[in-house]
Amino acid sequence: MLAHDVLVIGAGLAGQRAALAAAEDGAAVGILSKVHPVRSHSNAAQGGINAALNPEDSWESHAYDTVKGSDYLGDQDAIEIMCREAPAEILALEHLGVTFHRNEQGRLGTRAFGGASAARTYYVADITGQAILHVLYEQLMKHSEVYRYEEWFTTSLVRDGDGHIVGCVARNIRDGAMELFAAKCVILACGGNGQIYNPTTNALICTGDGIAMAYRIGAPLMDMEMVQYHPTTLAGNGLLVTEGARGEGAHLYNAQGERFMEKYAPNKMELASRDVVSRAEQTEINEGRGFPDGTVALDITKVPRKRIHEALREIVNVGRDFAGVDITREPIHIKPGNHYTMGGVKTDVDGRTDIPGLYAAGEVACVSVHGGNRLGANSLLDTLVFGRRSGKHAAEHARNHKLPQVSNTVVDDEERGIREIVGRDSGNGRRVAQIREELGRVMDEHVAVFRDEDGLLKAGETVQRLKEEARNVTIDDKGTVFNQDLLGAIELGFMLDNAECVVVAALERKESRGAQFRTDYPERDDDDWLKHIDLSLDGDRPAVTYSEVTLTQWEPEERKY
Amino acid sequence: MPDYSLKIRRYNPESGQPAYWQQFDVDLAGCSCQAAICGSCGVRINGMSRLACNTKLGEAAEDAPNGAIVVEPMGNMPVLKDLIVDMDAVHWKKVQRVVPWLLPEGDPPDREYIVDPESMIDITQSMACIHCGACVSACLSMEVDPEFIGPAALAKAYRFVGDPRDAFTEDRLLDLAEDPHGIYDCTHCFACIEVCPKDVAPMNQIMRLRRRATSDYGIKDGNNGYGHEKAFSDLIEKYGLLSEAQLLPKSYGDGSLIRAQVKPAALKELTAKLPTVIRGLRSGKVSPKTALIHRKLKDQDQIRRMYKEVESHEDRLELNLYIVGDSDAEEEGTMAEGGQEG
Structure with missing residues (x-):
């Protein structure tokens, strides 16, 4: 058995930030990740990170934009904390070595981003997530007291008889060994569930593991219906084109050459919030004004060539390698695509879930600072602020608690489960990839930008059938070393739990708010639905309850951009 | 399909x-x-x-x-x-070798460090590395010397050497120059530049480390890296063609033939190279005549003019794929696109 004060599961930005914060406060920290930390999906965050750091800007303005962006579903106490602490977080990163873009005076420089009333997005070209991730990893290499378990796959969380979290069971991917990790507290930081959609901008690893594992041991999930579709993804493969492109001045056109955002958001145009722009694009496409491949055009040629090379380098590569388009010379075809999980494991502002000792931070969590729609460049901020707060709080919790005694039988249970999967006769059941593909397509068809009851019911039925089929899914690799086949089967189970919760919550919310647009309930309904939908496992189905949205200083208003 | x-x-x-x-x-x-x-x-x-x-x-x-x-x-x-493949056993060990974290002097300022905007864009080329290992895989020097720190880790090293916030620039350079598997272990083969999927151009970053070490800090390393480069460039300036017979001895004397003879270490190493010299003489690759009297290129003046032109520049020209500069220098962009330095 391996033991730590604080065990962090996931080593993207939230996990690494949490680990460093907990270690700084004296906790013995272990950090587990199913991929090498620098392969984490935080890498993919291109555009930047928001903070009201300029003297002319204010945290209140940032907070108001975030509240409005969330379509008033975000908890305003949490949003206030995030926006107040943002400037200090940016400066801390800068001091650690992040190579943020500078203005001519050598000070931190900003770019414009969607839904924001000021240019407050700090960035490193269009590799902001990668640059921050690598700098945090440098700190992990420096602070050897944080013990790293790289390429370890967590299969389940463990509670004791009193309901406290006591650790987890994980598999060393390199040799297949199953180990029990005992811990005074566990911080989940293992990202969102984008892979339940196809296409998605998310990496193959984003299978909602943490959300499902927390749900399975009784932690409530919140706002699971809120799934962000990013306005600019490549048709077919779903690759992301950063909002930074529009921040730098790129325009959107339909097939008739109209700059259609004039109709939908006359003030902010292309820089309205993401749900608004995605709906506008999808409306154009559905009403026949898109291109035959179901897209509209993003024209980046408006941005000076030199600036493109300096600030949008990665998009030049993505266009060239994955779409065969030179974005400096011609428009690129894009459409809305699955991008971000606003919902997740319900936490308070210190990352605490309803299970004592279990924390969650980053995309796996729902504090909620994003509510119905996340603003661009607020996700990196969320991971860092709430990663740090979780780490600090967990270290404090660890100081006041003893290391729990955990029985090894939980490992036996997990091993039995794995032997059962490996022992299935190949050829009797469907393969992981087939079920995954069908799940992704049905979610993208019915639980996307526009939703209605019929579609959601269909999606629900399909997910139930796939859950049955997944119980007999078969794999080819029966070995122990790097058995990705087996991990895929386990991930599939996590994904289906996620998908079921998304569909149930989307059916439940009978209004349109943020990313949830119900064509059968097209208006926002504050009287009945200004509340969170919480889901808890009851038997083998999610049970619905509601919780209040915290309002502090901003009353819900009509949302216009 | x-x-x-x-x-x-x-x-x-x-x-x-x-x-x-x-x-x-x-x-x-x-x-x-x-x-x-x-x-x-x-x-x-x-x-x-x-x-x-x-x-x-x-x-x-x-x-x-x-x-x-x-x-x-x-x-x-x-x-x-x-x-x-096992990247931990090779790549990440080498990354750890270069002290891969920022080492600023004293406490951080209240606000951000104020630095030249171009310096940040410059090191962002190294930051663009995704640690895929392609350059490590392709590195010919590492094939010969598995202990070579290698292209990815040295590019990472440049990320700190080029960072004005780091206070240990000279120590880092000294360390990497004196390490027999350090910056002078690269043989300039361009393989890493060719395979890098993110245009990090690791070899260029290694060459920048060398220039910083020699031109900016005057580091004369025990591996004769500095002496070798100096001998190389001096010989080309003089003859336009490389004089292999003079290259070795001059390398050991910081470019001077006489100084090389009086260095005991150099004498020892030169003696060790004797079998190579003899093989060269036997095969006819070198003759005593060509070794002693090296011929000059016909238009050697042109070479000298090139040297003069390059040396007259006040600043070293450091082009980078993350292009910087004035808006009227738009055309410079096309030069730098290949990720190569001028």
């Missing part, structure tokens, strides 16, 4: 059997993002180290010997299973 066949090198450590080749329609290595940003899927395709995810099957098929696309694990690293 045209049919593609892939010839993949398989290895299962649990089978007790050696590696074998298997023909497939499609297969995957470790992979995650599918967008050339996570760096998980480094492999060798038709012998070339690269990311699998941004390799187009059609193009790979055109280069494929006998029609089958050959997919192998990366080189210079031990194979764990099939296409998966």
